[in-house]
Amino acid sequence: MNPLKRLASQTAIYGVSSVLGRFLNYLLVPFLTYTFAPAEYGVIAEFYAYMGFLAVVLMFGLETGYFRFRAGGEWPPEVVYGTVLRFLALTNIAFFLLIYVQREPIAELLRHSGHPEYVWWSAAILALDSVGSVAFARLRAEDRAKRFATLKLVEIGANVGLTIFFIYVCRRAFESDPQSLLGSLWNPSIGVGYVFIANLAASGLKLMLLAPQFRDGFGTFQAALFGRLLRYSLPMVVIGFAGIINEMLDRAALKYLLPFDDATNMAQLGIYSACYKLSILMGLFIQAFRYAGEPFFFSYAKQSDARQTYALVLNWFVICCVFLFLLVTLYLDLFQYFVGSAYREGLSVVPVLLLASLFLGIYVNLSIWYKLTDRTLMGAVVSLIGAGITIVLLLWWVPIYGYEGAAWAHLVCYGAMVAMSYLLGRRYYPVPYEVGRVLGYVILGVALYLASRWLVSVPGWNSLAAGTLCLAIFLLAVLLLDARRLTRRRGTGGVSS
Secondary structure, eight states, X not given: OOHHHXXXXXXXXXXXXXXXXXXXXXXXXXXXXXXXXXXXXXHHHHHHHHHHHHHHHHHTTHHHHHHHHXXXXXXXXXXXXXXXHHHHXXXXXXXXXXXXXXXXXXXXXXXXXXXXXXXXXXXXXXXXXXHHHXXXXXXXXXXXXXXXXXXXXXXXXXXXXXXXXXXXXXHHHHHHOTTSTTGGXXXXXXXXXXXXHHHHHHHXXXXXXXXXXXXTTTTOOOHHHHHXXXXXXXXXXXXXXXXXXXXXXXXXXXXXXXSSOHHHHHHHXXXXXXXXXXXXXXXXXXXXXXXXXXXXXXXXXTSTXXXXXXXXXXXXXXXXXXXXXXXXXXXXXXXXXXXXXXXXXXXXXXXXXXXXXXXXXXXXXXXHXXXXXXXXXXXXXXXXXXXXXXXXXHHHHHHHHTHHHHHHHHHHHHHHHHHHHHHHHHHHSOOOOOHHHHHHHHHHHHXXXXXXXXXXXXXTOOHHHHHHHHHHHHHHHHIIIXXXXXXXXXXXXXXXX
């Protein structure tokens, strides 16, 4: 099978589950932002930012390590899987017990002393999800994308359904009759905490459904393999942690860096986090690509045309990302209704965040140089430099420019990481990327966005007409520059099967 068709097929399956599932989750954004004030929504954003950091640590980089050593052939796949699974199960149980015992001091440290339950609920979600990630990695490695997608959809559907059940159905029942069966399930003092309860229940359901993937996993553990796994994977923790700093530190730190009182800072955090969600289409595509791309890059690395294929993958990846950038920014007047009116003052950050996500996606493609050459420590250095840029810019720009400074910090960080990764990749794993073409599409996308903003100011033009014209121009450019070129490549053999 054509490797590009295989990658596209896998990305499509993962993407459908991600898009459908995250779209359901996405519907929670208007639901929650129309239900809760920005300061209350900020609590959700803050805790999920903390969870993002801890999720990286609790995985120990072993997801990538599993793919690497499973494909290596030195140990049977079931031994690699069992070694990873047993270690992660034990460490995550220990983590949860520790957090549960210390929940009150931690809540006080986070300035949420009135809700220590938020702390241990979050820890339980993290532990369940970390163990579940190993089983999902196995499904990806075995090309069982349909089962992967089904379970993800069930989990997300349960999460969304329970959130709406608690916050809408039970709350309404409580307001009508606090003594009713449904009304008794609503406790006003918990408030946004029902978001965590719904997530915890959905994560538990997911683990139950993954039971077949666990059945033969706990019986094997190879100490020699475990040592090599850790040596390979621990730098991935640094890379992942640095990545989370780049991605989520702003939401964890805004309430401490903004120059207002605590209530205003939490409201600003809520506004920024809600507008951040408007860049979710780009994030969905990148996530789907990651699910399919990582095992694909490893399994295809030994083919004679691997590097040419990787270059072609990046080219089409950027085309798709620029299309998504234009789709959201050109029709932002429509997308804005996904958040409550109290949150729309932050819409100016959406184009910047989308561009930052685009550069993140390019970095994901370029990062194969250290994964395929086992130079994960060097990859960690790149990520740490990016994290350093993020920290410095957040400390510098947020007190001056507010959450807009946080958005620009994302863009600068990912742009710098792309440049560093490209230069290192040229030395250690040269891939003939078409840099001019890739940059050309990015520049074209930004130019079309700016052109649409200018057209809106011209009499007789509205945002819908201007956006549609600019999007049509982009699609025509793709048709003329790349669609025929891809057809010729297939026709001459290229990367076809």
